[in-house]
Amino acid sequence: MNRVVRSPGMPCLAPVLILALMLLLSACSLTPPISPTPPLAAATTADTLRSQLTFQPDDGEARTLIAFIRITPEQLRAVLVTPYGQRLTTLVRDDEGARFEAGDAPGESPLPIPPQWLASRLEWSLWPLEALRRSFAGSAWQVADSAKSRDIRYHGELAARITPVPDREHPTTLTLDDRQGGYQLTIAPMQEDGDSNGEPQNGEPANDEQENAQP
Numbered sequence: 683m684n685r686v687v688r689s690p691g692m693p694c695l696a697p698v699l700i701l702a703l704m705l706l707l708s709a710c711s712l713t714p715p716i717s718p719t720p721p722l723a724a725a726t727t728a729d730t731l732r733s734q735l736t737f738q739p740d741d742g743e744a745r746t747l748i749a750f751i752r753i754t755p756e757q758l759r760a761v762l763v764t765p766y767g768q769r770l771t772t773l774v775r776d777d778e779g780a781r782f783e784a785g786d787a788p789g790e791s792p793l794p795i796p797p798q799w800l801a802s803r804l805e806w807s808l809w810p811l812e813a814l815r816r817s818f819a820g821s822a823w824q825v826a827d828s829a830k831s832r833d834i835r836y837h838g839e840l841a842a843r844i845t846p847v848p849d850r851e852h853p854t855t856l857t858l859d860d861r862q863g864g865y866q867l868t869i870a871p872m873q874e875d876g877d878s879n880g881e882p883q884n885g886e887p888a889n890d891e892q893e894n895a896q897p
Contacts, residue, residue, distance in 0.1 A: 715836060715862075716798045717823045719775070720805055723755045724813035725850075731808070732872040735762070737795070740864040748872070751804070758801065764790055775801040795865070803867055806834055807848050807856050836862065 731751040738744040747770060748763040757776035764770050768787035773780065780801035782793070793800070806814065806825070811832070814825045824835040832844040841862040848856060853871040860867065 715822075717802050717806075717834070717836075718817045718821050719802070720809050720813045720817040722753060722758060722776075725753050725805075725809045726755050727753055727850075734868075734870040734872055736868040736870075737793070738866040738868070739794075740866075751808075753808070758804065760800075760804065762793070773797055773800055773804075795863075799863055799865075803842070803858055803860065806832070806842065807844055807858060807869055808850065810850075 731749075731753075733749045733751065734746060735749050736744055736746045746765065748765070750761040750763070752759045757774060759775075760773040762770045762773065762785070764787050768790065769785035770787045770790050771785045771792065772783040774783060775781075775797075780797040782797045811825065811827050818825055822837045823841075824838075826833050826835075827847050830846060832847050833840060834842040834844075842858055842860045844856055844858045846854065846856070855868065855870040858867040858869070
């Protein structure tokens with residue numbers, strides 16, 4: 683019987699490989715699953731949607747950004763701007779998936795969330811109910827609107843609740859309570875003059891800076 687002889691001082695690699703595999707599996711388990719993506723054509727609009735996004739993690743400080751969102755049959759493109767008018771990053775979702783493109787805001791910390799997370803949450807909030815239902819069909823995901831909210835479920839468990847029910851014809855401030863990702867995302871539509879729901883917002887960029895930041 684042949685035996686593998688290990689040189690003195692050579693570490694046994696098996697425990698190291700097992701530990702690395704365990705860490706990899708642990709990291710994967712911390713990433714929330716991503717829902718199927720609905721077709722871009724279902725939410726395409728000629729308008730640039732201006733919104734104030736507030737990210738509130740369960741165990742951290744809130745962060746507010748201005749978003750200029752364009753949806754075409756080819757891509758979703760959301761330019762995320764700091765309250766000082768600097769482009770932090772641009773979210774792009776197309777046939778190749780979702781990704782962040784570098785911005786021009788030196789010294790600003792990047793978003794601590796994956797682009798797939800933000801893309802899917804925008805889809806849940808901006809797409810029509812029937813488009814989401816068709817894309818979720820045959821998967822572990824379900825979506826339903828009630829009189830007060832839109833519920834997103836994964837394997838029957840509540841993953842996120844959006845209040846009130848999204849309505850593109852009558853935009854209003856939405857609160858997305860993400861039970862799966864441990865985040866609360868507030869999406870407040872902004873008027874042409876930069877106000878959110880008609881109320882002034884401190885620290886918002888001036889109109890000329892907003893125009894320059896549009897996708």
